[in-house]
Amino acid sequence: MEEINLKELLSYFKSKIGLIILVLFCAITIGNSFTILTRVPMYQSTTKIVLVSENNNNSSEVTLNRNLVGTYSEIIKSRTVLSNVINNLGIDESVSELSKNITVTSVTNTEVIIITVANDNSEDAKLIADETAEVFMKEIQKIYKLNNVSVIDKAQESDTPFNINYVKDNLIYVAVGLILGLGIAFVMYYFDTTIKTSNEIEDKLGENVLGAVPKEESAVDLVINVNPKSIFSEAIKSIRTNLAFSSIDKDIKVILNTSPEASDGKSFISANLAVAYAQTDKRVLIIDCDLRRGRQHEVFEVMNPASGGYSNLILNYGEGIVIGDYVSRTNVKGVDMIPTGPTPPNPVELLSSDNNRRLLNRLKRLYDIIILDCPPVLGLSDAMVLTQFSDANLVVVSAKKTKFENLEKTKKQFEQVKAEIAGVILNKAETTNNEQYGYYYNDYFKDNTDDKKKKKKKK
Secondary structure (H helix, E strand, O other), X not given: OOOOOHHHHHHHHHHOHHHHHHHHHHHHHHHHHHHHHHOOOOEEEEEEEEEOOOOOOOHHHHHHHHHHHHHHHHHHOOHHHHHHHHHHHOOOOOHHHHHHOEEEEEOOOOOEEEEEEEEOXXXXXXXXXXXXXXXXXXXXXXXXXXXXXXXXXXXXXXXXXXXXXXXXXXXXXXXXXXXXXXXXXXXXXXXXOEOOOHHHHHHHHOOOEEEEEEOOOOOOOOHHHHOOOOHHHHHHHHHHHXXXXXXXXXXXXXXXXXXXXXXXXXXHHHHHHHHHHHOOOOOEEEEEOOOOOOOHHHHOOOOOOOOOHHHHHHHHOOOOOOHHHOOEEOOOOOEEEEOXXXXXXXXXXXXXXXXXXXXXXXXXXXXXXXXXXXXXXXXXXXXXXXXXXXXXXXEEEEOOXXXXXXXXXXXXXXXXXXXXXXXXEEEEEOOOOHHHHHHHHHHHHHHHHHHHHHHHHHO
């Protein structure tokens, strides 16, 4: 059984608070509906009678009366007494039905007998209790020729049913709802294999996490360009810095960015990362290598020409081709881009071609940073063929969406083509620790960089 992280579990419960509240609401609603539909409100009324003695100081009479308590209790529920009660009050019930709703008890070590009557009508319960006591006293006079029974408390009409306690019931329904809600959330957590935190990626897969990017609620794609001081923008800048520190022995010019599956946010991260590099006075080119479903032209609001784009540039690259004719200028200073162009029938062959190799070598001399926004890894080999041209490979995963097994499969895909993953980027991460996250990684990579430099000096 996998060890459960309590802090992570509490965070997961917090994210599922809507589900827990829904289950709680359903439990209360269903419980109260069950109570209303299945329970008939019953009311109780109680009459108290006592066996009295002519001489209160006569202990033998007191003892006799106490011995008669058990006998009298049986007489109260006798067919003779109950038949007379039914006849006197005109009740539409049989003796056996009435008997079930009458309880006779005695107070220990006393001559007090308590007659309790339950009925779905509070007034009827009162009338039956008083009438039962009256009929019983008359029967005692007939049977024993005694007048030793007296009523000490007449029945009172009850305002509330005794068999329904809405406060108690609702407390039970709330408890059941909470247990069910938390139980369902726990089961979902236990069987949920999605990535939730960056620590999981490092601990379980041994991959470096370059940064955790918080979920961005705004509809703007280029957040770092519009709001460069936001937490999101700081996280992107942190990734840029961490990537530089993680590869101090290698000049990174071509950065490949991909993800295990679609909708992990790789294009979103690629675009903002391009702007982050441009903000350091780098000449940046972002190439939309997703020749099937590329969207960088929408992000940067440029045309995706049918006669231009990346697919046409690769196909036609050679002498006499002016690269600038295929490059689109964006509204972001320092950032150019090449949109996909028309979808070719053979994207993999085109991307792995010698034309593309020569093209990228040429572009490396024209730009400081080239970002290849590639299709997802699983199900497609486009990104894998481009690893032969890249200097650093990044994988974007989405918190609480991307499954560990899919990231593992992605890692194996890179291993099969003998390519390394420079780092993983956790997108849509929880915002609680993001403010400190970038600084932690900056310090982490700087410390490692300093250690590497010291080792080199010793050699």
